[in-house]
Amino acid sequence: MKVKFFILLFLATFFVQCRKDNTSLPVTVAVPFSATPYSINYPFFWSKVPILSPANNPLTVEGIALGRKLFYDPILSQNNTMSCATCHNINFSFTDSTKQFSSGLHGEVGKRNAPPIFNLGWFTNYGVLTHQFFWDGGASDLESQVFGPITNPIEMSETLPNVLTKLKLKSEYPTLFKKAFGTDSITSQLLAFAISQFERTIISGNTKFDQGRLINFSNFSPEEMNGFITFTSEKGDCWHCHTLAPPSSPLETDFGLDFSFHNNGLQKIFTDSGLARITKNNGDLGKLKTPSIRNLVFTAPYMHDGRFSTLEQVVDFYDAQAYQGSNVDGFITKNPHPTGLNLSSQEKRELILFLKTLTDSSLIVNTSYSKP
Ligand code: HEC
Ligand code: HEC
Known part of the structure; x- marks a missing residue:
């Protein structure tokens, strides 16, 4: 009372x-x-x-x-x-x-x-x-x-x-x-x-990508631009889950749409049941929260179990290693092996350069967030 x-x-x-x-x-x-x-x-x-x-x-x-x-x-x-x-x-x-x-x-x-x-x-x-x-x-x-x-x-x-x-x-x-x-x-x-x-x-909103929104990404190098295109095109197709457009843009995850947890093909055997632990629904096995891909240069290792220590490993995974099981998201299984996304080594390199434009170094030196 x-x-x-x-x-x-x-x-x-x-x-x-x-x-x-x-x-x-x-x-x-x-x-x-x-x-x-x-x-x-x-x-x-x-x-x-x-x-x-x-x-x-x-x-x-x-x-x-x-x-x-x-x-x-x-x-x-x-x-x-x-x-x-x-x-x-x-x-x-x-x-x-x-x-x-x-x-x-x-x-x-x-x-x-x-x-x-x-x-x-x-x-x-x-x-x-x-x-x-x-x-x-x-x-x-x-x-x-x-x-x-x-x-x-x-x-x-x-x-x-x-x-x-x-x-x-x-x-x-x-x-x-x-x-x-x-x-x-x-x-x-x-x-x-x-x-x-x-x-x-605690807000991060000062990346090269954020700044680029104002000026039609004229601050991007040609390689970063190519990576951006791979990310948002059907070829790389990352953006369906790591959304960059409003209303989800602050999060770089698809939260706000109706499917914010996904099985992205990491687990062949479900060592982590993910969302199914909460919903008790087998269809949710291996679905994890889509993480922000902002500030990846500071947040390694990657994935819920930190299995990848480099972005190269992450991109290689999406390119040709994701499991294709029935519970895996359609955006992953639509590119079946052995070809997978079929990214060239140059496309992979450019994709990583694009991911690095989502780096907000000002966050980690922001004195409003540091130890008081
Ligand atoms: C089907 C939805 C989906 C697609 C498509 C997708 N992702 Fe993901 N992504 C996820 C989910 C879910 C996770 C977390 C999975 C886990 O940890 O088990 C994740 C994790 C990541 C991480 C790790 C972030 C961290 O902090 O641990 C990176 C980096 C990443 N994705 C980049 C990409 C790139 C690049 C592409 C395109 C080649 C892509 N993703 C395509 C859903 C997706
Ligand atoms: C021993 C290390 C540790 C400590 C201490 C800790 N956390 Fe965490 N935190 C984690 C881990 C690991 C996860 C992921 C757990 C999971 O998803 O099952 C997490 C998850 C979170 C999340 C969820 C983020 C998201 O995107 O879903 C928030 C918020 C958070 N912690 C805040 C806090 C706060 C506030 C405290 C202090 C009261 C705290 N943590 C203390 C390790 C820690």
Whole structure:
């Protein structure tokens, strides 16, 4: 009840602030605190695709600052040595260095490669699917995703009650929660709210490709242009899943259309059941979340299990190694072996040069996202 009451007051604050210059508005609500609304600075070409926060967790300057501090604070782990940033390292575009699998607190190794964290706010925008985060869609929104790594015994291995106790005892946190949410009571919900707010602000929109959108890609070399054409033509046919056109463009995945998880022919035997783990539908076996292909130069190794360490291996795979099983996506099986995509070595090289135009080096030096 308390939380609900507080949220109502919170929204009231917003309402009042949004209407600030309307002097005739009668302000009858006693506003308990005032957090500063935050507006996202969108890359100009995505301004028509707003990031929508859940109604009860709007972005505020104080909430984002708190989330950023928590993201980098090892206090969230059992022995206070591991933070979210341990595995989502800004220097590697928020992936876990060059590791195939991350090590948990006690040295155990997981089975999936840590994905990057950027442009995730758009995933809650479309509301088409409930499975949005993790390689198999195991979390439906950013807020609920947060609890996974904290409590996972092979990651941070902590309990939520312990985390909350530790936060309450650390001098600065009660004040910071109060500033962000207007309450002294630190709850797991508010912890998740703050971290999600920070994650929603991590935006990558400054690649050569992004810049090229303005000037008809006149900044591309002839090789990059050829690679772009291979990517978007029927020959390479990458774009059906790694979409570059609106509304999916911020993600470089096809999220927002009706099929964002695909079996791209990686697994002959299903060592990772993918989306089927969540949906219990055999037709979803081996379907994994289509990852962003932005910032690949920082995010190696590749695929859910980090099996490929180079882009050359990735392109060779799509060219002629993808399995052709019945559960594999039609965009993969339409180019049957032995020829496959039949790319020449020059076409492969150009395709990789194009993929590298999706590099946003400004993200990894952005001081709004680094350790506070
Ligand atoms: C021990 C390493 C590790 C730690 C610590 C960790 N993560 Fe992760 N994270 C991963 C791995 C591995 C995955 C992929 C798991 C999967 O898909 O099954 C992942 C997935 C995610 C995703 C999903 C991204 C997507 O595109 O679907 C988000 C968001 C995320 N982590 C945020 C966090 C936050 C926030 C924290 C801290 C509370 C955190 N992680 C702590 C390793 C880690
Ligand atoms: C049928 C849909 C589909 C098509 C077509 C497709 N991909 Fe993918 N791509 C995926 C999925 C799904 C994954 C993740 C699969 C996994 O990890 O099991 C992926 C993963 C990748 C990755 C790894 C990214 C990372 O961070 O791990 C790269 C790079 C990539 N694809 C590039 C390409 C290129 C280049 C093409 C065209 C030659 C292409 N893809 C065609 C669906 C597709």
